[in-house]
Amino acid sequence: MARARHVPRVFVAEDLAEGASIVLPDDKRHHLATVLRLSAGDTLILFNGDGAEYAATLTTADRKRAEARIDSWSMPLRESPLxxxxxxxxxxxxxxxxxxxxxxxxxxxxxxxxxxxxxxxxxxxxxxxxxxxxxxxxxxxxxxxxxxxxxxxxxxxxxxxxxxxxxxxxxxxxxxxxxxxxxxxxxxxxxxxxxxxxxxxxxxxxxxxxxxxxxxxxxxxxxxxxxxxxxxxxxxxxxxxxxxxxxx
Incomplete structure (x- = not known):
């Protein structure tokens, strides 16, 4: 049985919303496209510190640019009460x-x-x-x-x-x-x-x-x-x- 692929999580310091597209910073682009070798169509999770996380799909991922479309969002209970x-x-x-x-x-x-x-x-x-x-x-x-x-x-x-x-x-x-x-x-x-x-x-x-x-x-x-x-x-x-x- 094939193992499920790890979905990377990426922090971005900007507003996120379902249906929006976002151009990822160059350091994130490098990690996703060059280190992890992801390409258009691969999925990832974005978060920006607002308490939610956003499921997204890469629409572009190459040596010059990485862009993702936000497909949905959720608010899992994951932060400590302390x-x-x-x-x-x-x-x-x-x-x-x-x-x-x-x-x-x-x-x-x-x-x-x-x-x-x-x-x-x-x-x-x-x-x-x-x-x-x-x-x-x-x-x-x-x-x-x-x-x-x-x-x-x-x-x-x-x-x-x-x-x-x-x-x-x-x-x-x-x-x-x-x-x-x-x-x-x-x-x-x-x-x-x-x-x-x-x-x-x-x-x-x-x-x-x-x-x-x-x-x-x-x-x-x-x-x-x-x-x-x-x-x-x-x-x-x-x-x-x-x-x-x-x-x-």
Missing amino acids: EITLLQAVARGDRMDFALAKAVELGVTAIQPVFTARGRVRLEGARLAKKHDHWRRVVESAAEQSGRLIVPSLAEAVDLSMRIDAPPEADRLLMLAPEAAAGLRAQTPAARIALLVGPESGLANDEIEHASTAGWHALALGPRVLRTETAGMATLAALQTAWGDLAG
Whole structure:
């Protein structure tokens, strides 16, 4: 029996409507026509962050242009009931990419990269702008592949102290701290959460004290030490299981 062909999902930052035709951006054209080798008549799914997804058919797909006709739309229940902002300490190379991609798969709403005292990565100017654009593509690709109906927002990286004092709007401010006295079970469930994940060597003591004074709750994840890219993923999975939509 022939296997069903995978239908690619494509994020586009423009209005979509049933019956309309859309010219896809060149990076999307390249991926569909050159990488996936799709052609006119092949199907795809479009989404733009409005909560819906749009079934479409390619009418043109070559080295110069890709155009699709929107055939229908639907609003599947796929987004988490939790509104989670992840404050992720900037990590090196693939570790940061992994942390961002898995956060998107696990349903975060927004991502705020932060520079921490013990973090080993420092970027500014053109280097930071280039890295931010790379992270944006990682987030967008993860949203496409994981079936998200939105692309989580990605803020510009800032020093952690700025976000400790001016945190995202949330009902619960949580930060991972291995020496914390309480785990997730001791926390009051909330629908809007900010989660702070430190670097490989953890948050500095003065950062933890500063955050605690500002209303952040220290959270112990378990008896083992996790890498920064694993810690965020594990905590997000636990939050979605305890308070969100992974409980079944």
